[in-house]
Amino acid sequence: MAEILERSGYRVLVKVEVPAETVQSRYQAMLSEYQKRLRVPGFRPGKAPLKVVEARLGREELRAELKERLVDETYPQAVAELSLVPVAARVVEERLEEGQPFVYVAEVETYPEVRLPDWRGFTLEAQAPEATEEMVEKALEELRARYAELVPVERGAEEKDHVFVETEDGAQFPIDLEKALPHVREALLGKRAGEEVLVPVKDEEGRTVREVRVKVLEVKTLQVPELDEEFAKTVGAESLEELRARVRQSLEEEARRRHQEALKEELLDKLAQGLEAEIPPSMVREEERHLLEHLAEDLARAGVRLEDYLESLKQKGEYEKFLEDLKETALVRVKKALAKEKLAEELSPELSEEEWQAYLQALARSLGTGLEGLKAELGERGLARLRAGRLQEKALEEAVRTLTA
Numbered sequence: 001m002a003e004i005l006e007r008s009g010y011r012v013l014v015k016v017e018v019p020a021e022t023v024q025s026r027y028q029a030m031l032s033e034y035q036k037r038l039r040v041p042g043f044r045p046g047k048a049p050l051k052v053v054e055a056r057l058g059r060e061e062l063r064a065e066l067k068e069r070l071v072d073e074t075y076p077q078a079v080a081e082l083s084l085v086p087v088a089a090r091v092v093e094e095r096l097e098e099g100q101p102f103v104y105v106a107e108v109e110t111y112p113e114v115r116l117p118d119w120r121g122f123t124l125e126a127q128a129p130e131a132t133e134e135m136v137e138k139a140l141e142e143l144r145a146r147y148a149e150l151v152p153v154e155r156g157a158e159e160k161d162h163v164f165v166e167t168e169d170g171a172q173f174p175i176d177l178e179k180a181l182p183h184v185r186e187a188l189l190g191k192r193a194g195e196e197v198l199v200p201v202k203d204e205e206g207r208t209v210r211e212v213r214v215k216v217l218e219v220k221t222l223q224v225p226e227l228d229e230e231f232a233k234t235v236g237a238e239s240l241e242e243l244r245a246r247v248r249q250s251l252e253e254e255a256r257r258r259h260q261e262a263l264k265e266e267l268l269d270k271l272a273q274g275l276e277a278e279i280p281p282s283m284v285r286e287e288e289r290h291l292l293e294h295l296a297e298d299l300a301r302a303g304v305r306l307e308d309y310l311e312s313l314k315q316k317g318e319y320e321k322f323l324e325d326l327k328e329t330a331l332v333r334v335k336k337a338l339a340k341e342k343l344a345e346e347l348s349p350e351l352s353e354e355e356w357q358a359y360l361q362a363l364a365r366s367l368g369t370g371l372e373g374l375k376a377e378l379g380e381r382g383l384a385r386l387r388a389g390r391l392q393e394k395a396l397e398e399a400v401r402t403l404t405a
Contacts, residue, residue, distance in 0.1 A: 002016045002074075002081050002082055010279070010280045011107065011109060020100055023096070023100075028050070030062065030069065031053055031054060035053050038056065038057070066102075071106075086110055092106065109283075114339070117274025117275070119267070119271055124267060126265075128256070143235065147235070150162055150223075156189070156190040159185070159189065162176050163191070164218040164220065165214040165216055183200050183208075184199055184200075187200065194215070195215070196214070196216075197213070197216065199212045200212075231243075263400045272335035279335070287334050310322075341388075344395035347398055356390070359390055
């Protein structure tokens with residue numbers, strides 16, 4: 001039996017009563033479990049009397065475990081019975097007496113009720129980026145650079161060249177002078193194929209510790225193709241004019257996509273700022289945990305442990321500010337998530353099975369896996385969350401169209 005004792009915003013006090021007969025049967029079942037596993041001197045495995053098992057394990061310890069088991073079993077039933085959607089809970093009071101029902105009180109943080117601001121009156125100000133001729137020319141230059149080839153030159157090495165060398169032990173490798181260490185670059189600049197060079201090896205403080213003799217095998221430079229009709233055909237266009245048109249179209253499509261993303265982000269910011277909701281602290285703490293996990297992953301890629309990073313902040317006196325910023329960022333993210341969810345609830349966008357399958361196919365391709373593999377990895381709950389997220393995105397897109405029509 002469950003009842004609500006008190007409700008204040010997201011905080012609800014719930015009283016749960018477990019009948020005495022249920023308490024007794026669960027206790028006996030727990031003893032039987034231990035009886036099968038516990039080895040007691042003087043008794044064959046699994047044959048020690050329950051009273052002996054109880055005495056060996058300790059009645060108070062068993063009662064403490066029983067209370068935990070009863071809460072785990074009855075709490076989900078209680079919140080479902082009371083139509084609560086919990087995000088966190090803790091037992092604040094409990095009573096278990098011999099032959100009596102087990103009674104406990106849980107403080108439950110429930111999913112917040114959310115009210116959106118009157119978003120239909122919003123004005124979105126994000127400006128559409130322009131695909132200029134300068135951008136077209138830059139894109140064409142980048143395209144040419146991707147098709148550049150290394151070709152040998154009969155001259156001394158210059159700053160952007162690649163120098164192929166051989167060491168005294170026969171090892172051969174290329175050196176990109178543009179990315180080489182300054183002292184290596186200095187030693188090789190101006191050198192031609194066939195010349196021998198002493199390349200210094202320096203320690204962390206910049207002192208030369210030894211020199212390595214290398215022979216220059218070849219000097220190569222990047223040769224960028226001319227922007228002409230032949231190059232256009234190389235990249236799949238019928239003519240240079242068509243290539244320019246394709247590049248311009250691609251830039252314009254990217255500009256439109258970025259504009260739409262900027263509009264959605266602006267709308268989401270406004271929705272979060274005007275959101276009315278009492279947000280449980282546990283939701284913010286959970287989001288802080290996610291942010292720290294992502295930070296730890298980013299730091300790990302740079303070879304830094306999160307613990308070391310946080311310690312460095314403490315030493316610099318920046319740790320408290322970091323925690324404040326973390327909490328503020330987490331709160332904003334929670335508000336945005338609630339806003340998207342409520343907007344989807346309000347607009348009820350449709351997602352046909354054809355659209356859904358196409359979305360999954362595109363996602364699978366982007367992740368380098370197959371559709372069935374993706375479904376198996378996500379499972380039913382993961383797919384449900386993914387579908388809900390897609391519906392929220394569609395709602396956001398619909399709201400932007402409404403405001404920009």
